[in-house]
Amino acid sequence: MTPQQPTAAPPDAPTNPVQAMLEAPLSLRERKKLKTRQTIRREAYRMFTEQGYDSTTVEQIAAAAEVSPSTFFRYFATKEDLVLSDEYDPAMIAALLARPADEPFLESCRAAMADLIHQLLRHDREELFTRMRLITEVPALRAALYRSSSSPQELFLTVLTRRAGVEEPTYEMRVTAAAIAAATAEALLQWAADGGREDIAGLVDRTFALLGSGFAGV
Amino acid sequence: MTPQQPTAAPPDAPTNPVQAMLEAPLSLRERKKLKTRQTIRREAYRMFTEQGYDSTTVEQIAAAAEVSPSTFFRYFATKEDLVLSDEYDPAMIAALLARPADEPFLESCRAAMADLIHQLLRHDREELFTRMRLITEVPALRAALYRSSSSPQELFLTVLTRRAGVEEPTYEMRVTAAAIAAATAEALLQWAADGGREDIAGLVDRTFALLGSGFAGV
DNA sequence: CTATCTTTTGAGAGTTACTCTCATTTGAGA
DNA sequence: TCTCAAATGAGAGTAACTCTCAAAAGATAG
Numbered sequence: 001m002t003p004q005q006p007t008a009a010p011p012d013a014p015t016n017p018v019q020a021m022l023e024a025p026l027s028l029r030e031r032k033k034l035k036t037r038q039t040i041r042r043e044a045y046r047m048f049t050e051q052g053y054d055s056t057t058v059e060q061i062a063a064a065a066e067v068s069p070s071t072f073f074r075y076f077a078t079k080e081d082l083v084l085s086d087e088y089d090p091a092m093i094a095a096l097l098a099r100p101a102d103e104p105f106l107e108s109c110r111a112a113m114a115d116l117i118h119q120l121l122r123h124d125r126e127e128l129f130t131r132m133r134l135i136t137e138v139p140a141l142r143a144a145l146y147r148s149s150s151s152p153q154e155l156f157l158t159v160l161t162r163r164a165g166v167e168e169p170t171y172e173m174r175v176t177a178a179a180i181a182a183a184t185a186e187a188l189l190q191w192a193a194d195g196g197r198e199d200i201a202g203l204v205d206r207t208f209a210l211l212g213s214g215f216a217g218v
Numbered sequence: 219m220t221p222q223q224p225t226a227a228p229p230d231a232p233t234n235p236v237q238a239m240l241e242a243p244l245s246l247r248e249r250k251k252l253k254t255r256q257t258i259r260r261e262a263y264r265m266f267t268e269q270g271y272d273s274t275t276v277e278q279i280a281a282a283a284e285v286s287p288s289t290f291f292r293y294f295a296t297k298e299d300l301v302l303s304d305e306y307d308p309a310m311i312a313a314l315l316a317r318p319a320d321e322p323f324l325e326s327c328r329a330a331m332a333d334l335i336h337q338l339l340r341h342d343r344e345e346l347f348t349r350m351r352l353i354t355e356v357p358a359l360r361a362a363l364y365r366s367s368s369s370p371q372e373l374f375l376t377v378l379t380r381r382a383g384v385e386e387p388t389y390e391m392r393v394t395a396a397a398i399a400a401a402t403a404e405a406l407l408q409w410a411a412d413g414g415r416e417d418i419a420g421l422v423d424r425t426f427a428l429l430g431s432g433f434a435g436v
Numbered sequence: 437c438t439a440t441c442t443t444t445t446g447a448g449a450g451t452t453a454c455t456c457t458c459a460t461t462t463g464a465g466a
Numbered sequence: 467t468c469t470c471a472a473a474t475g476a477g478a479g480t481a482a483c484t485c486t487c488a489a490a491a492g493a494t495a496g
Contacts, residue, residue: 027463027464028463028464029462029463029464029472029473032462032463032473033473057451057452057453058452058453058454059452059453067474067475068474068475068476069453069454069475069476070474070475070476070477071473071474071475073453073454073455074473074474077454078453078454079452079453079454104433104434104436105433105436106432106433106436139365142364142365143361143362143364143365144361145364146360146361146363146364147357147360147361153400160436171404171408171421171424172424172428172435172436173436174404174408175401175404175405175424175425175428175429176428176433176436178400178401178403178404179397179398179400179401179428179429179433180397180433181400182371182396182397182399182400183393183396183397185396186389186392186393186396187393190389190392203389206389206390206393207393210390210393210394210397211393211397211432211433212432212433213432214324214429214430214431214432215322215323215324215394215397215398215429215430216322217390218322218323218324218378218390218391218394245492245493246492246493247443247444247491247492247493250444250491250492251444275480275481275482276481276482276483277481277482285445285446286445286446286447287446287447287482287483288445288446288447288448289444289445289446291482291483291484292444292445295483296482296483297481297482297483
């Protein structure tokens, strides 16, 4: 087990991974790991807001969370992962695959995004905002947002490919995934840049309207 | 003068910066700088292809180019910049601004891209291919491609804003720039992933057709 | 050609994110 | 309680940068 994420599916995983996480009878070990992970992240966010991302060292974060730097890197592969990694991918994939397969993909995405964001705003609004604000403000994070693996683009592409029932994505699927990912990232960043005041559902709608219109008005 | 790029405009700069660079009577100093820059880049590309990007250190590159590591960082802010920085931005901006202002922006981009790529293929095909191949293969480069400043997205956004004759870009402009930048990057990456065999003009056309169609078929 | 001024360079020390290895601790299960 | 596997910490190492300062080299005026 490499980065020992508590997300790792147990051998008898039910069909829905999100549900699995919720109902899993966590062992002491797993509870401790989850707690450590949360502590590290919480302390990190606290220090980031207090003294900035760049001038907070991993060593300081580890000290604040009362773990060794070694342990820090066992929980988060990079410092950027503290901000960029999330646990919403399975939910997003499930939401996307739940839409009718003959629906235009753009519409599926709009609906899934709207759902997911709605949930996030209710439960983790504060954290979501902190994360998005950091991403808008720290160039290193903005860049890392587009790393190949586990990026939104990969997520969209995976779903597109599976929906089409083929092995390898076509070029058109790639472009579609890239464009949608970039556009939706823009929506979240705009929301954060605005201080979280703007109506994010409205932003998402405008984004997908633009994509669907073929940028006719621009 | 911070990174001492030989691109720095002389006090009596003509209107067209590209032209300026070509006709400028380079002083000895400037000629040496240009040569150093080229040598560093050439040696770097050679070593990257021989032994890979990650296992080539800046120290090795500097040694091969017969400069000190200090000097390396005076010419390229980061190792990634060796691959990512280019000198085509002014040409692209000029090409975009040369299109009729009432033309749909998507069409302006398609035409400008086609032009620029055509020129690049004639003059620097080998280098362009090496760069794109590196970007497809090295995750760190792929990530850095989306850094806020000097990214294609910023370029498109700048032009869009100026064309509209406003100070601040609207949200719709942001999304448009993001989507077009992501999609065109995909075209170049696909071309490189294919070994440069595929017809890149065709790829660009397919990309913009998709963007213009509102992803109707997907 | 020389003296002066400015730009460019190299040397070296320091920081920090990460990697690897190995011994120790701690929870799980019999 | 004993044994095994997983988790942790300590420590050494690497490499990409950053900063400072003195030396070298091109530009310029006399």
